[in-house]
Amino acid sequence: MTPPAFSAVSKESLSDSVYRQLADKILRGELIAGAALPAERELSEALGVNRGAVREAIKRLQQARLVAVRQGGNSVVLDYLAEGGLELLPGLLVNAQGQLNTAVVRSIMAMRSALAPDIAAAAAQKGGAALADELDALLARMRADAGSLKALQAHALAFWRKLVERCGNIAFRLAFNSMTRTYSQAQDAMAAVLQAEFRDLENLGAIAAAVRRGDAETARSHGRLHVEIGRGALEHALDAVDAGGSIQ
Template sequence: MSLTPLPRASLSEGVFEQLRDRILADQMTHGETLPSERVLAEQLGVNRGAVREGLKRLQQAQLVRVRHGGATEVLDWRRSAGLELLPHLLVRSDGQLHTAAARGIVALRQALAPSVAAAAARRAGGDTADRLDEALRALQAATDAAQRQEQALRYWSVLVDGSNNLGFRLAFNALEQTYRPIWALLRPVLDAEFRDTATLEALNAAVRDGRSADAQRLACAHIEIGSKAMEALLDAHDAADQGAH
């Protein structure tokens, strides 16, 4: 295994990122044993403390485990890792968009949004509905695509809060962190969804009245606008990628 020496700044972060990226690219496979701390330190050009800290972060991310005797084994990250890896999966090690991962994220978004809306409606609180109305007014008042994007994100954050579900909040946070690196790319793709405030008005009314089935249906219809646009973008990216090869 050949590794690239790291600059002196943020050494443990560099250890973590380089090994993480290789594991996620399947350049280090499930069951493989990593070199010792001493060997890794020599290959990366860092001290053993930086290697130890980097390995600790890999273990916390459920990418490796330390076996009895101190050997570090690569895990099957598809079965062991959590949502916090989503931002690192979206872009491949060569800098290109990982479309398979992106499609999975689109599907997660499609599944999450209706469930969040239904959960918020089941709690049917006036405070949540009032905050949703305020967030929707801010979205409607946005004067350009960048503002609409930020206000749409705020709207959904309020809806997630209204669901009072910690799992939904953590999944939403992971999706936001995943989208941020390609935020500008997604802006024109999702703008038709951001403009669909009529559906959100109906969704707000469903949440206020406690109509969970209606809230679920409306959220699904709203999110589908952006999902179709993102799928078209990914199809075009795949076609271009195949043409280049």
């Protein structure tokens, strides 16, 4: 196997730059599971940074479960599919050719479709009138900003953020945070594709009303209907990408 080539990194945020480059090579399979990382000295020379930056980057790789440090200080690449968590999703969104990884996007949308109804239901059980008032205020802003897709996108994200913050489930919140960070990398490209979902005030309004009544099952039902609008549109767009086109 040909050793992966490394590029000199920016002198700003050295450990961050080293971490990103090493993590990228692991996630894209240039450094395979079971392989040993080059020694700190070798990495320092190849990347053009000091050994302290390399050492700090390797600590972060350990925390992300991308490498394990064995006895003697040698670092071995781990199988991120077996060891990693949702925080790795942003690094998987774009493939080695700089293209959107459609399989990862589909996986994220499937997870979102699975979680969103339960988030809406849990928020309806716990949120009450105070949350409903906040959701109604957001819906009013969405109506006022109907001509701005960017504003609708931001308001829709805020709507779901309020639901997840008040649903009382920390696992939902952390999963939402990971999905949001991943989505932020492609949000400009996704805006037009998902606009029908952003304009779906009917289901969002029904969720808000269900939250006010404490009606979990109605919130769940309308949450499912709402996110499936976006999922269907995105699946159509991803089919075009897989056929050699681009997201329109």
